[in-house]
Amino acid sequence: MKINIVGPGNMxxxxxxxxxxxxHGVCVVHPDPDPARTLAEELKQRFPDSQSDWAASVEPADITVLxxxxxxxxxxxxxxxxxxAGQVLVDICNPIDVSTMDGRVTPPDSSAAEExxxxxxxxxxxxxxxNTTFASLLTAGEGHNFPLDVLIAGDDSAAKDKVADLVLSGAxxxxxVGPLRRARELEAMGFLHIAIQQPLQLNWHSSIKILH
Known part of the structure; x- marks a missing residue:
């Protein structure tokens, strides 16, 4: 698949x-060409046999990740x-109030994904x-000798299957976890995971794992 990654930051x-x-092939998307090109070149050096490129705006792809x-x-x-239009759009954000880092800014009956x-x-x-995985462990694809769990919510089963294929291929x-409205609970979980990093001294190296 071709994957657009909108945003050249840690995630x-x-x-x-x-x-x-x-x-998969990756296109890093950012209106400023410098960070997009820099990340694309870094990825190309790490995965010389794979396709990594950059663009200033969203192009046709199988999946676009915000x-x-x-x-x-x-x-x-x-x-x-x-x-x-016609793409699967993955929202990864936790809509936290960045002015206080205490609480979410979405309406109580909605989520970032639904908005x-x-x-x-x-x-x-x-x-x-x-949204419940941190970049430090996500880069490796595992944490503490366990594969990372990626929790997925959406209303379209085929779209969720595509995202699941991307997750599986990355080990x-x-x-x-259900329909898109479950994003409300995922974002609450993501906020809690962020909030406990300092008091529990987790240093962004924790993960949420479902054991059964």
Whole structure:
């Protein structure tokens, strides 16, 4: 598959690493060419036999990942809606109030993923995933000798299957947790996971694991 990674930050780098490790092609998307080109070249050096490129705007792809903070993800949803038509759009963000880092900014009866779905319309299949995984472990694809669990929510089963294939190919375990409205609980879980890092001295090296 071809995977657009919108955002050249830590999470964008980590998800791109998993995608390339799984044999997929990656295009790093950012309006500023310097960070996008830099990450694409870094990935090409690490995976010389894989396809990694960069672009200033969203191009046709099998999956587009919004590896962005909530406000930036909303901006891309508004500006690139037409370009995203027919694609699977993965929202990874935790919509935290960045001014206080205490609480979420989405309406109580919604989620970041649902707000993005509302903006882009039904031609785009929004899936929530990766918001409960941290970049440090995601880069490696495992934590403490366990494969990472990637919790997935969405209303379109075929779209979730594509994301699950991406997760599996990167040596992780996809877990379908239900419809897109389950993103509300995933984002609450993501916020709690972030909030406990300092008091529990986890240093961003913890993961959420379902054992059964």
């Amino acid at each position: 964008g780098r980590a998800i791109a690493t998993r995608a390339l490790a799984g044999g 590896a962005l903070w909530y406000d930036a993800a909303l901006q891309i949803a508004r500006s690139a809606g037409a370009a995203l 993005i779905q509302r903006i882009v319309g039904t031609e785009v299949k929004v899936v929530k995933a990766f 992780m375990r996809p877990l379908d």
